[in-house]
Amino acid sequence: MSSQENKSSGLAGARPTAAAIVDFHDRLAAAYGPQHWWPIQDPANPRFEILIGAVLTQHTAWTNVEIAIAALREAGSLTPEAMLAHDDLPALIRRAGPHRIKAERLRSLCRWFVERGGFAAIETLDTVTLCRELRSLHGIGPETADVIALYAFDRPRFVADAYAFRILERYGWWQGARRYERLRETIEAALGDDASAGFYDELHALIVAHAKQRCHKRAPDCGRCALAATCEYARAAGPA
Template sequence: MNKQRLHEIFRSLYKTHGPQHWWPARDRFEVMVGAVLTQNTAWVNVERAIEALERAGALDPHAILDLSDARLARLIRPSGYFNVKAARLKSLCRWYVAKGGWQKLRHWPTGRLREALLSVHGIGPETADDIILYAFERPVFVVDAYTRRLLGRLGHTRAQAPYDDLRTAIETALGPDTTLYNEYHALIVTHAKHVCRPKPLCGQCELKRGCAFQKGKGSSDF
């Protein structure tokens, strides 16, 4: 993957959208909760669910585990798939508490931390990497549907490659940089939501000059 091209994309996105200040949360555990709740829903719905947990005094791993499954599901209902997410959230909390919470886990090597998260029920690569990047502040690039859409339209021939293949290719090109990964992923999400939509607004896009999709081509600048 072309390092120079990736940096050009980042600079264009940053010029267009400015700093994103992600992840929008008050503490690290809230980031973890948000990473589970944001699966298959808009962030505004996650915010409503988190606010409900906070009002109930349940924005804490022990408090969540003390809730009945039904009560937890009702609290996080705004996030959608609430029964499934309640089970996933409890699994994450059980793991988190059993491993000693932040005080212990913050010392784990990134590879061990990622492998352990992936063993938790309902935690896939994207959710695990959200947690690792935004809560633990480790240099792991988050690949999501927005990343694949943007890179695919820009002409990257491996945009639909297996998750870890694409993640590793991006990380290798950019080098380990937590701050860059944080901002880059946030900018991709913002751009994909507001400009590079399913039906793109190409006339408003800073990247259109080098965009294979806009030119009607399948070639790659990567």
């Protein structure tokens, strides 16, 4: 691929290789340690909680999601059937942002889940079909669908969220338009079929940790960055 083709596709310079991505992951892992995602409150029903949390966390802080999930659990509504039957679902999730909008999204997800036959039946879907069906639901876009596929169904998917774009742009692996599917496909193609869901799970969690703790949207802390030695932005910025 030519440099002009790379630029038009969003790639900056050469494509990231599997070895480079593993090194990127390992540097972050050494800095932040195991992330233990997905954070779960109810170990008796973790996978359904992941489904719900993936919707509730849209455009809101995780602390608010935890409050909403706790309210659902206390009301006995942390099952798809209970959520569909609850008359005042928006009130239970009020702390998680636009509660009426998210209540409709949760109901859409719960209806699909029940009609599809629950986890046992949904697990038989191939990953492309699973993500396509999730994206057909009200309020579920590519990022939320991939989060659900990765964390609730152990499917190897790279979550190309805003944090990933920010870090990979600075790192030198991306430039130009932020096209979700293009970045996801680029990372997955580089890693190949051998990369496990567990690797993607930890990679996404580490990217989030790094974006919050070092690679801030404004004034990134390059002086204490675990990626500084190989990051184009940090090298250009020079010593702190």
